[in-house]
Amino acid sequence: MKALIIALLAATSVVAAEWETLETKGQPNPRHEAAFVEFEGEFYLLGGRRIQPVNIFNPETKTWRNASKPPIEIHHFQPVVHEDKILIICAMTGRYPNETGLEKVLVYEPKKDTWSWGDEIPKNRRRGSAGVVNVDGKIYVMCGIVNGHVGGYVNWADRYDPATGEWTKLKNAKHKRDHFQCTYLDGKIYAAGGRTTSKETNQVFDLTVPEVDVYDIKSGAWSVLKDDLPTPRAGNSTATIGQDIVVAGGESMTQKEAHAEVEAWDTLKEKWHDYPPLKQGRHGTALILHKNCIYTCSGSGGRGGGPELETTERLKLSK
Structure with missing residues (x-):
């Protein structure tokens, strides 16, 4: 049975020829450094520079609609769904380059379209632009940056229990990084992409991190993929697609346009392979896997803050 499940999951790694730009009813608010997450079959676009309303996408009707605004500007975060809530943990607020990390967890309830403040984040663990995943009701918060875009990137790792409010320090990651996302597969958390942002040395985009760190939840040990x-x-x-760890889009000093590359680490064959590139290169957004399709939207089409995009893309996976 286990072999059959692995075979079925691996099958979803076979992809169609190209991404398509969807014709939608309405469009999301153009934004970047935002979050894109699924809740009960609909997609929620949250945050981004400036105070932005929540935009909700129904993939069946291809329709966008607006919901409420957060109580504060939030950007540079990876949200997680926990029970009937979307949790925003270690987000930034404020303007470039002196943004600050939120002092508390921010909670959005999609069914009520309401915002509230949750547990306090320990003062010495506050940061933004961290990778965050939910594994069996425990929230793992990896790396990030303490002082906006000025500096203070860290390799911290924490486990937060929303049931008790308790924060537990874990073993530090192998590499410091910010501006990235984490994903989970088969007992392991993957930290892929990112950089060590340093406005204080005029190296905001330069110092990308090619290594991929892997945290084994059971052993509490970190390792590094054999290939960058x-x-x-x-x-x-970054997202898990079948047995692939997929890294899409991004920004770097190598080009002014946002990256369109979509590259995947095959965890079974232990090697990188390519997915079709995005129709429009973008950074500061996310991927959603839904009914054998990958979706993305929003983000910035160039290195830095613009142009902000309002398009929605989909890649159908073939089996």
Whole structure:
């Protein structure tokens, strides 16, 4: 049975020829450094520079609609769904380059379209632009940056329990990084992409991190993939697709346009391979896997803050 499940999951790694730009009813608010997450079959676009309303996408009707605004500007975060809530943990607020990390967890309830403040984040663990995943009700918060875009990137790892509010320090990651995302597969958390942002040395986009760190939840140990990310970049979207760890889009000093590359680490064959590139390169957004399709939207089409995009893309996976 286990072999059959692995075979079925691996089958979803076979992809169609290209991404398509969807014709939608309405469009999301153009934004970047935002979050894109699924809740009960609909997609929620949250945050981004400036105070932005939540945009909700129905993939069946291809319709966008607006919901409420957060109580504060939030950007540079990877949200997680927990029970009937979307949790925003270690986000930034404020303007470039002196943004600050939120002092508390921010909670959005999609069914009520309401915002509220949750547990306090320990003062010495506050940061933004971290990778965050939910594994069996425990929230793992990896790396990030303490002082906006000025500096203070870290390799911290924490486990947060939303049931008790408890934060637990874990073993530090192998590499410091910010502007990246984490994803989970088979007992392991993958930290891929990102950079060590340093406005204080005028190296905001330069110092990308090619190594991919892997955290084994059971052993509490970190390791590094034997092969680096083929196209190092930050501001990327990262997701688990079948047995693949997929890294899409991003920004770097190698080009002014946002990256369109979509590269995947095959965890069974232990090697990188390419997915079709995005129709429009973008950074500062995310990927959603839904009914054998990958979706993305929003983000910035160039290195830095613009142009902000309002398009929605989809890649159908073939079996």
